Amino acid sequence: MNPPAPVDAIILAAGQSSRMERPKPLLEIGAETFIERAIRVLGEGGCRHVVAVLNGQDAQLERLVESRGATVAVNDAAGSEQLESVRRGLRALPDGWEAVAILPVDVPLVSAQTVQLLVEAFRAQPAPVLLPFHNGVAGHPVLIGRALAAEVLEYDWEEGMRSLIMAHARDLREVRVTDPGILIDVDTPDDYWRYVKDRVR
Numbered sequence: 001m002n003p004p005a006p007v008d009a010i011i012l013a014a015g016q017s018s019r020m021e022r023p024k025p026l027l028e029i030g031a032e033t034f035i036e037r038a039i040r041v042l043g044e045g046g047c048r049h050v051v052a053v054l055n056g057q058d059a060q061l062e063r064l065v066e067s068r069g070a071t072v073a074v075n076d077a078a079g080s081e082q083l084e085s086v087r088r089g090l091r092a093l094p095d096g097w098e099a100v101a102i103l104p105v106d107v108p109l110v111s112a113q114t115v116q117l118l119v120e121a122f123r124a125q126p127a128p129v130l131l132p133f134h135n136g137v138a139g140h141p142v143l144i145g146r147a148l149a150a151e152v153l154e155y156d157w158e159e160g161m162r163s164l165i166m167a168h169a170r171d172l173r174e175v176r177v178t179d180p181g182i183l184i185d186v187d188t189p190d191d192y193w194r195y196v197k198d199r200v201r
Contacts, residue, residue, distance in 0.1 A: 005098035005126065007143070009047035010089035011038045011083060013105035014055040014075040019188050024106050025054070025061055027186070029196050032188075034108045035061070039068045042141075044177045045115020047101055051092045053085040083160035086155055095180030098126070102161070103141035108196065110140060117175050118143045127173040129165055131180045139182025173194075 013025045013035055020027070025035035032040070035052060042050050052065045056074040065072050073092035075085045084100060093100065099122045101115060114132050121130055122143055130143040142161065144152070148168070157163035165172065184195050 005123050006048045006096050007046060007099045007101065007122060008049045008093050008097040009049065009051070009101040009103065010086060011035065011103055011105055012050040012085045012105060014053045014085045016055065016078070020192070021189065023058065023061065024186070027192060029108050034105050035065060036068055037108055038103055038105055039065070039070045041110060041112045042101060042103065042115055044112035046119040047115065049094050051089045053089045081160050083157060086161060090149060092154060099143055099145045101141040101143045106186045107140045107184060108186055109181070109184050111179045111181060114177045114179040114182060115141065117177055121173065121175045127171055128168045129172045130175055131173045132173060132177045132179070133178055134180055134182050137183055146177040
């Protein structure tokens with residue numbers, strides 16, 4: 001019996017958090033920070049290895065990530081597109097991965113069960129792109145197969161990952177989930193109080 005296909009993960013956390021006015025990775029959600037929860041959820045969901053892409057401005061944050069068993073990759077190109085962080089994350093992955101789940105740190109309410117469903121769906125029938133859908137709406141994380149790595153690394157997609165996903169829309173597989181957290185972006189203090197502080201006690 002062949003071992004399951006290795007699925008790794010990338011957390012996108014290199015933004016400047018300008019609208020939040022404080023670093024999003026260090027916002028609290030219950031007893032964890034956003035970055036700690038993301039690492040835990042991805043690991044519990046079946047991801048073999050997690051890379052967190054940071055902006056290189058906070059050594060304490062880097063130590064926190066490493067203490068939770070994840071690897072740090074740095075995107076210190078201020079103002080760069082999200083796709084550049086994906087590229088740096090891909091380059092930091094260990095050998096042998098067959099797919100990678102990509103999760104922005106400001107989507108903090110995704111459940112481990114959702115990650116597990118994506119991982120299991122890929123292992124059952126590999127596809128270039130898998131997306132979770134809740135009530136007919138696509139959310140995060142996106143899971144891409146290794147076959148798309150070269151396209152991510154080499155092509156300049158006009159709208160970044162969105163353009164890549166649209167280019168492979170015919171091959172995209174929908175994974176239906178009951179997790180509304182896949183749709184919740186936390187970009188501002190109001191978002192934080194509405195979606196996180198009012199829900200997590």
